Amino acid sequence: MNEQPLFKDGVVGDRMNRVDGRLKVTGAAQYSAEYQLPGLVHGFLVGSTIAKGRIKSIDTKAAERAPGVLAVITHVNSIKVPGFANRSQPDEPPTAGQPLRVFHDEKILFNDQPIAIVVADTLERARYAAGLVKTQYEADQHATNFNAHMDRAKVPAQAKKNPKSPQADHDRGQVDGYKTAPVKLEMEYVIPTEMHNPMELQSIIAHWEAPDKLTVYDKVQAVKGTQRAFAKDWGIPEQNVKVIATFVGGAFGNGLHNWPHETAAIIAAKTVNRPVKLVLTREQMFTMVGYRPYTWQRIGIGATPDGKLVGITHEATGQTSTYEDFTESTVQQTRMMYQSPNISTRYRILPLDISTPIWMRGPGEATGAFALESAMDELAHALNLDPMEFRLRNYTDTDPDNGKPWSTKYLKECYQMGAERIGWKNRQMQPGTNKQGDWLVGYGMGVGTFGANRGSAKAGARMLANGTVVLQSATTDIGPGTGTVMVQLAADALGMPPEKVRFELGNSLFPDAPSQGGSATVNTVGSAVVAACAALKEKLYQLAGSTFSAAKPADIVIKGTQLSLANNASAKVAYADLIKQNNGQEVAVVTESKPGNERQKYSMYSFSVHFVEVHVHQLTGEVRVKKMVACADAGTIVNHKTAGNQMLGGAVGGIGMALTEGAMIDDRFGRYVTKDLADYHVPVHADAPAIEVAFVDKPDLIVDPMGTKGIGEIAIIGAAPAIANAVFNATGKRIRELPITPDKLI
Amino acid sequence: MADSTPDSKPENPECGHNATRRQFLKQSSVLTALAFTPGPVVQAAAAEWDEKIAAPFEKVGLKLAVNGKNYKLSVEPRVTLLDLLREQLHLTGTKKGCDYGQCGACTVHVDGKRVNSCLALAVMQDGREITTIEGLAKGDDLHPMQEAFIKHDGFQCGYCTPGQIMSAVACIREGKADSEGEIREFMSGNICRCGAYPNIVAAIQEVKTGGQKV
Known part of the structure; x- marks a missing residue:
């Protein structure tokens, strides 16, 4: 372990303004639905009006005849998505189970499930025609009330398979050891379903540039994960799928799963052979995408009269859909936050006839902390102790x-x-x-x-002929300021002013990086950026040959288009000469960085x-x-x-x-x-x-x-x-x- | 032959509004004239000319100025000012967040007054001057509110930002920026889910106390 942080006397730590601030305050930042493509048409989704059952018949004639309508697509006439037939899991599943296969069959699994997409030349015409689609159902009895169906709660599949899974039942010391404490409490806590509700509505523009080449401008937190998922769905090579998410108008976890509307737009674009834009309505943001699940928790907690914990038992049951096992770390922190000889945790999921939840900011930990930290406060009160003490x-x-x-x-x-x-x-x-x-x-x-949770990521660094360094990584920035801090890290790693450094993200063609989620972007992608900067200097050092051979790559100082050494300013070389050395190419590297x-x-x-x-x-x-x-x-x-x-x-x-x-x-x-x-x-x-x-x-x-x-x-x-x-x-x-x-x- | 005349097309009873609209148009003016000549009528049906000819009747002429630029447009009466800006004029700085006037992301100035453009029909803006976020800066010189938002980091994802800035300018113009509490109350129609509210309030206070013209 190093004693000193990597950077001193640089811009890391500064209150630097965002590199994309000007774009955001002038309206120039482009979000997913804001790209202009020739021939672009508009989609509008029709949702089911029952929560469970089957579509008996769907009458699209009136919608098809409405002005400007190019197509009305349902499970009856939809192109079959090749990957749907045998898919039981996407490549990188956010959840276990079978994500909803839009327009695949007549089954209804939740209310407002997308059952048709109307494509028309204008938004107004698509929306109007969507209202003309008439559907008849065979409804089954649905279950959406959490409390009425608590008996259906189950151990998540992955916890059943793996007893070491964080979702599996866990005991340290005595089971329910809190019961032996002189002072003990038992309480139940409930959090309702909460909706991410980012200000930007879920949006996608799907564009088949060729029969086997797809570009999507999509509101996602993972451009690479999305690329892999769609490549697999459509049976085309990964490099044939381009996912662009340069600006993401808030997500809070909502973009960590690919939702049915995305594939609906891709099907529609293939059907009409034109780019299709699809923007969910605010109402559809409550039904067609994920949310923080309704969760019931019970805590048993006990301590000695002088305030030493004897035990905590933490049970939690969170809702999920009937087709995917959504899980989160609701009981994890109870195991590690406080010293306690006895800990028991139990985690269950309750499938209901609703859409699949997805992690929402802080995810399970925020849910669990409501119970644990309330319980700590309750016990402190019972002990007549200051809760901080x-x-x-x-x-x-x-x-x-x-x-x-x-x-x-x-x-x-x-x-x-x-x-x-x-x-x-x-x-x-x-x-x-x-x-x-x-x-x-x-x-x-x-x-x-x-x-x-630092993960692995790649970053590319290229020094342009004018001395600017451009870094790229396929991460996204849903709002925290990823682009800005990456510029700061790179500027210090290169010893250059931040104005001479650019960072590009939100494009699946860039070097591989994980989704922006789990508070891991700076430690993961930042590490890759720093490594790429070091690799760039290493390459410059090699190209400079004998000029710098007495020094180390890290000693290289880049000023404009001149390179010199920190401790020997007379040793210098023009970048133009290094480009010549490099067969006329700008010097570029791609580096992977992994945790040890x-x-x-x-x-x-x-x-x-x-x-x-x-x-x-x-x-x-x-x-x-x-x-x-x-x-x-x-x-x-x-x-x-x-x-x-x-x-x-x-x-x-x-x-x-x-x-x-x-x-x-x-x-x-x-x-x-x-x-x-x-x-x-x-x-x-x-x-x-x-x-x-x-x-x-x-x-x-x-x-x-x-x-x-x-x-x-x-x-x-x-x-x-x-x-x-x-x-x-x-x-x-x-x-x-x-x-x-x-x-x-x- | 008779089956292919426009009037004998079977109409779906569930398609009432649409049917009525078309029937009306077909019984009037141009189409009525065409109807006296059986030949063209058949052709018109085949080529869906009724649709094409009907289009001008469904659209309404509209003149407006957006960010100092004059537009002469023809729009359907149901098009909102927001969708006109975003989908037809490609001014996407004005954002869609709810379509119900609940979030403020679509705030623009109409004749200098703040308006939720998602609740304003485009055809009702005839002769008016619209200012959107794209029209706030003077060339490369940002408006003081834009500068203050950057300095105080009054945003994260940036999606609500254009609406926040348009409302923030109005907040000062309307004399509702005298205290933090007053600003918070006035600005409560503009939601920022990233939660940058304290920084937005700080930005507005700085512009207000800086005394620059907004």
């Missing part, structure tokens, strides 16, 4: 789940920074006793953690704490978050401006999770009644208080050479329970089912 008494300096040391863990520093900034000393131990006029004042905290065996030796996690002050109106039950402090141990902070912004966003997401968000199904029809942003309440400006962000900003050089860990998930994990705990402190009312709406408080 209770957590400190059970702090652990090694990972209790596997006995390994942490790569780094600065959670205590987070506690201190946060407690000071929120004014934790003003918190009253007795709930309901801090009043300001009609308002009750409360303070709460919640801890979050997420694995620093550090995972065998260390446990690697980011940590966060959210502190909040809430005011609850005594008469109306209105909850106002007055102040939030978000503290994170996320390793090296490459850009405090963009990283701070991510923390703000997670905190705002936590406010939504805690106070406003919940999708509701009318079980009579198995269909969501919350179907737009007036029914489903995401936080608005007026909901967001002053939020302070504090980073420990100490490198973790075990995770990667830059010392980064990850931010996106820990920005939200722990935020919702912090608010729920503050509401309890304010009112004495413990709300265990989110969201905490006023009706639950009055």
